[in-house]
Amino acid sequence: MISWPNFVSQLFNGLALGALLALISSGLTIIYGTLGVLNLAHGAMFMLGGYAGYVGYQYSGSFVAAVAAGAIFVMILGVVMERVVIRHFYHRPNEDQLLVTFGLGICFVEIVRLFFSSQSLSVPPPPLFQGITNLGFMYYPTYRLAVVGIVAIALGVLFLLLYRTRLGMIVRAGIEDSVMVDSLGINVDRVFMVVFGIGAMAAGFAGIVNAPVVSLTPGVGDDILVETFVVVVIGGVGSFPGAILGGLIAGEIISITSMFNPSYAYVMLFAAMTLVLVVRPHGLLGAAGRE
Amino acid sequence: MKRLMIEQPSRLAVSRRQLLQTAAGLAGASMLPAGLMPRAFAEDRPAVGTFPAGASGSSVFIGITVPRTGTYALQGEDELKGYELAVEHINSGNDLIKQISPKTTKGVLGKEVKFGVADSAAKPNEAVQAEQRFITENKAILMTGSTSSAVAVALNKLAQREKVLYVTGISGSNDTTGKDCVRYGFRQCFYGQTAAAAIGPIIVKTFGKNKKAAYLTPDYTYGHTVTKSMTDYLATAGWTTATDQVAPLGAPDYSSYLLNIANSGADVLLNVNWGHDAVLSTQQAKQFGIFDKMKLVVPYQTPFLAREAGGDLMSGVYAATDFWWTLEDKYPLAKMFVAAFEKKYGYKPEWGANNAYMQFALWAEAVEHAGSFFPPDVIKSYEEGRKVQSTVGEVYFRKEDHQLVRPVIIVKGKAPKDMKNKEDYYDVVEIVPGEGLMQKPDAFGCSLGAYT
Numbered sequence: 001m002i003s004w005p006n007f008v009s010q011l012f013n014g015l016a017l018g019a020l021l022a023l024i025s026s027g028l029t030i031i032y033g034t035l036g037v038l039n040l041a042h043g044a045m046f047m048l049g050g051y052a053g054y055v056g057y058q059y060s061g062s063f064v065a066a067v068a069a070g071a072i073f074v075m076i077l078g079v080v081m082e083r084v085v086i087r088h089f090y091h092r093p094n095e096d097q098l099l100v101t102f103g104l105g106i107c108f109v110e111i112v113r114l115f116f117s118s119q120s121l122s123v124p125p126p127p128l129f130q131g132i133t134n135l136g137f138m139y140y141p142t143y144r145l146a147v148v149g150i151v152a153i154a155l156g157v158l159f160l161l162l163y164r165t166r167l168g169m170i171v172r173a174g175i176e177d178s179v180m181v182d183s184l185g186i187n188v189d190r191v192f193m194v195v196f197g198i199g200a201m202a203a204g205f206a207g208i209v210n211a212p213v214v215s216l217t218p219g220v221g222d223d224i225l226v227e228t229f230v231v232v233v234i235g236g237v238g239s240f241p242g243a244i245l246g247g248l249i250a251g252e253i254i255s256i257t258s259m260f261n262p263s264y265a266y267v268m269l270f271a272a273m274t275l276v277l278v279v280r281p282h283g284l285l286g287a288a289g290r291e
Numbered sequence: 292m293k294r295l296m297i298e299q300p301s302r303l304a305v306s307r308r309q310l311l312q313t314a315a316g317l318a319g320a321s322m323l324p325a326g327l328m329p330r331a332f333a334e335d336r337p338a339v340g341t342f343p344a345g346a347s348g349s350s351v352f353i354g355i356t357v358p359r360t361g362t363y364a365l366q367g368e369d370e371l372k373g374y375e376l377a378v379e380h381i382n383s384g385n386d387l388i389k390q391i392s393p394k395t396t397k398g399v400l401g402k403e404v405k406f407g408v409a410d411s412a413a414k415p416n417e418a419v420q421a422e423q424r425f426i427t428e429n430k431a432i433l434m435t436g437s438t439s440s441a442v443a444v445a446l447n448k449l450a451q452r453e454k455v456l457y458v459t460g461i462s463g464s465n466d467t468t469g470k471d472c473v474r475y476g477f478r479q480c481f482y483g484q485t486a487a488a489a490i491g492p493i494i495v496k497t498f499g500k501n502k503k504a505a506y507l508t509p510d511y512t513y514g515h516t517v518t519k520s521m522t523d524y525l526a527t528a529g530w531t532t533a534t535d536q537v538a539p540l541g542a543p544d545y546s547s548y549l550l551n552i553a554n555s556g557a558d559v560l561l562n563v564n565w566g567h568d569a570v571l572s573t574q575q576a577k578q579f580g581i582f583d584k585m586k587l588v589v590p591y592q593t594p595f596l597a598r599e600a601g602g603d604l605m606s607g608v609y610a611a612t613d614f615w616w617t618l619e620d621k622y623p624l625a626k627m628f629v630a631a632f633e634k635k636y637g638y639k640p641e642w643g644a645n646n647a648y649m650q651f652a653l654w655a656e657a658v659e660h661a662g663s664f665f666p667p668d669v670i671k672s673y674e675e676g677r678k679v680q681s682t683v684g685e686v687y688f689r690k691e692d693h694q695l696v697r698p699v700i701i702v703k704g705k706a707p708k709d710m711k712n713k714e715d716y717y718d719v720v721e722i723v724p725g726e727g728l729m730q731k732p733d734a735f736g737c738s739l740g741a742y743t
Contacts, residue, residue, distance in 0.1 A: 120599040143578070213575070217364070220543070263510050263538075265538075
């Protein structure tokens with residue numbers, strides 16, 4: 001008893017949902033691929049992007065300014081965090097890295113709660129993208145359509161940065177073999193700082209772009225973090241195209257499953273992740289040996 | 292997926308002879324009217340739970356767990372304010388407390404009330420761990436808190452196992468005083484069955500018979516039982532369920548559920564989601580244009596929903612709730628409560644805070660009436676079915692399932708232009724008396740369990 005209009009709607013919605021997941025996940029996967037640090041504060045940085053954007057919006061009334069505020073604030077925070085804390089953990093065991101990023105994440109969330117309380121806050125979409133669009137086969141919030149475009153552009157910029165610049169070349173080389181990059185005399189230390197900043201910026205950018213879709217609470221990043229991990233695992237740890245593919249797959253799984261039985265939407269997501277781990281332990285587009 | 296599993300190891304190795312002796316003693320004691328018992332005897336009771344250790348000093352301790360993080364954080368903080376105000380009033384012998392608990396002077400049985408607070412994040416395991424710690428380390432004589440029925444049910448079980456009283460915070464599931472009821476647990480607030488029976492007739496009157504309903508249901512005991520109660524009631528008026536969208540607690544996005552609803556052909560959307568989930572799903576439903584096609588009903592109102600959802604989202608929407616501050620026009624105690632709360636915290640109290648306040652006040656009343664902290668005596672005091680004054684008029688506990696018999700308040704959201712002040716979000720359209728709303732005490736499979 002599939003209703004075709006609903007199926008097409010869900011297919012489309014999966015794409016929109018997946019695009020956003022792809023953007024958040026790309027930041028996580030770039031950092032992990034290059035630095036080997038699994039940043040559990042990534043969800044909190046996504047949240048901070050939303051709040052920084054909210055503050056920016058309150059002062060300027062401009063959505064563009066809000067996006068800039070969200071992205072730049074979290075990028076700066078990322079750089080500071082890397083210089084002050086994270087870099088001391090590169091040579092420490094993985095569990096130390098997990099603990100320190102997890103702890104930082106909690107601190108960020110609670111600091112925000114201290115200043116903004118747990119009350120939901122809203123950032124309205126830009127006037128151009130308010131309202132609902134009739135796509136013929138469905139009605140869809142205009143801003144969500146815009147998000148697909150915004151994310152596509154952002155991912156395009158990230159792609160150019162990673163695949164068409166010297167920095168990107170070093171980053172990708174670092175993902176494949178950071179020891180070799182180091183021994184070739186490249187200042188890996190500075191590259192790491194920049195990579196962490198870019199990864200954080202992707203999270204912050206996603207946070208403020210997502211803000212008009214959801215209402216902001218200090219916990220907004222916690223739930224998304226889990227989904228982001230699933231995306232990274234499905235797509236392949238450290239793989240930028242993998243994050244995009246994983247994001248789209250995750251979005252479609254949630255949407256399509258919910259059509260049949262919504263309570264299984266997240267079960268199916270984890271089932272898919274398990275399947276990928278069994279069949280292709282390095283993810284769909286990941287390569288063996290990356291760490 | 293979120294089924295609750297609480298181990299209940301039998302920790303007390305009691306011989307059959309001891310058990311018989313205790314039972315015989317209790318049976319004998321229960322024949323004496325509580326008022327006739329000399330105080331000295333009351334303090335010679337056998338050890339039950341944290342009694343007498345928890346009641347032997349100059350103060351007694353209450354363990355509170357509310358969600359301060361996660362989806363229900365805002366409601367948890369509000370609930371906590373209600374508890375704090377109640378403790379302050381109890382310890383100072385405030386007039387409001389004396390109206391509810393006439394025997395109160397200062398403190399409870401002259402003992403100062405102290406409390407500890409832990410964050411449950413609305414998770415049963417975290418709440419149970421925290422309360423277990425309060426029992427072990429602080430000899431808590433009373434436990435409270437929950438804004439999730441999953442937590443309430445878990446703490447019910449802990450209370451019965453540890454023989455320490457538990458008064459629920461917010462809990463809307465039928466199970467809390469239904470199949471998961473316990474001798475040591477008491478609930479003040481309304482729940483799925485009474486919500487459905489109270490708001491159902493208004494829904495049918497407003498929207499007509501033989502309509503199609505869509506549900507947004509959170510995937511745990513609260514959501515399932517509230518949706519079931521609503522479905523059952525509306526079926527009697529020929530309503531059918533077009534779709535029931537079950538989502539996990541704290542879902543980050545509702546778009547796929549909302550598309551299913553948009554395509555379901557329903558006339559009315561009943562949003563059972565709670566806390567931030569209710570805010571987010573209602574806002575997103577608006578984004579998806581759902582309210583152009585169908586009307587919204589909120590069967591179990593979330594504190595701050597109208598304020599958080601913003602704009603005119605709740606305008607014209609019917610909701611069932613436990614308390615709304617404009618009841619101060621009708622009930623003198625509500626007026627005192629709203630005034631005291633607003634003075635201390637700077638805003639009008641929501642129903643979570645009122646529920647919390649009343650739970651402590653009713654506990655103080657029950658203990659004062661029993662004249663002892665001995666848990667079986669306090670429970671029997673609750674079970675007498677004594678009429679007590681509250682912020683919503685006269686109420687009493689039903690002895691068979693420990694559910695307070697109290698009215699359900701039906702409110703209707705105001706349009707922003709009609710609001711007389713910034714917190715004037717709702718009109719109270721009906722105060723539905725409690726008795727007629729409740730199921731038969733055993734209809735949901737309640738079996739209270741033992742006193743000791």
